[in-house]
Amino acid sequence: EVQLLESGGGLVQPGGSLRLSCAASGFTFSTYAMSWVRQAPGKGLEWVSAISGSGGSTYYAASVKGRFTISRDNSENTLYLQMNTLRAEDTAVYYCAKGAVYCGGDCFDYWGQGTLVTVSS
Amino acid sequence: EIVLTQSPATLSLSPGERATLSCRASQSVFSYLAWYQQKPGQAPRLLIYDASNRATGIPARFSGSGSGTDFTLTISSLEPEDFAVYYCQQRSNWPFTFGPGTKVDIK
Numbered sequence: 001e002v003q004l005l006e007s008g009g010g011l012v013q014p015g016g017s018l019r020l021s022c023a024a025s026g027f028t029f030s031t032y033a034m035s036w037v038r039q040a041p042g043k044g045l046e047w048v049s050a051i052s053g054s055g056g057s058t059y060y061a062a063s064v065k066g067r068f069t070i071s072r073d074n075s076e077n078t079l080y081l082q083m084n085t086l087r088a089e090d091t092a093v094y095y096c097a098k099g100a101v102y103c104g105g106d107c108f109d110y111w112g113q114g115t116l117v118t119v120s121s
Numbered sequence: 122e123i124v125l126t127q128s129p130a131t132l133s134l135s136p137g138e139r140a141t142l143s144c145r146a147s148q149s150v151f152s153y154l155a156w157y158q159q160k161p162g163q164a165p166r167l168l169i170y171d172a173s174n175r176a177t178g179i180p181a182r183f184s185g186s187g188s189g190t191d192f193t194l195t196i197s198s199l200e201p202e203d204f205a206v207y208y209c210q211q212r213s214n215w216p217f218t219f220g221p222g223t224k225v226d227i228k
Contacts, residue, residue: 102176
């Protein structure tokens with residue numbers, strides 16, 4: 001059974017940093033692209049970042065480029081999102097999502113339960 | 122960035138009725154469009170990928186159609202568990218983008 005378990009969310013001041021983790025199990029982690037998708041309170045979904053299975057290719061939304069870094073440790077089956085220079089508008093539930101093989105990893109067939117990041121003074 | 126527009130914003134229907142949801146892209150996304158369902162307090166669930174293919178385990182009452190810039194998600198006969206928010210997502214160009222969602226609620 002595929003499981004994705006996010007952790008690392010919490011309350012942080014504007015300008016601060018936070019690192020999110022997503023522990024994966026139930027599939028061959030290194031084979032699949034992974035993404036982070038966020039959802040501000042009461043709002044829609046926003047794709048944030050993606051990483052290839054090997055970790056060699058990374059992609060970012062314009063809103064986070066230069067501030068967030070996606071990475072993965074395939075030996076630990078864990079996905080990360082390092083978030084720096086956080087802003088109030090980064091407040092959201094952050095989901096990690098597994099890329100589906102039948103759309104080249106670019107749509108998402110399994111999602112974690114999400115971790116809430118609140119940026120506030 | 123490709124902008125996705127969904128209509129209507131809210132669709133009020135009764136169980137057993139047919140639901141037709143629209144997603145329009147600001148430029149062609151070919152067939153690289155997916156649909157997701159999200160219920161309150163839950164993560165999204167993939168329904169349809171590449172415009173018309175049902176994901177694993179998705180009931181046949183869900184179907185997708187379209188290509189280029191205009192897409193439709195149809196729920197042939199609404200079940201009580203289908204009342205939720207539906208999002209489209211394009212994977213044609215980076216960055217991936219989602220539409221703003223259509224809420225299907227009970228009339």
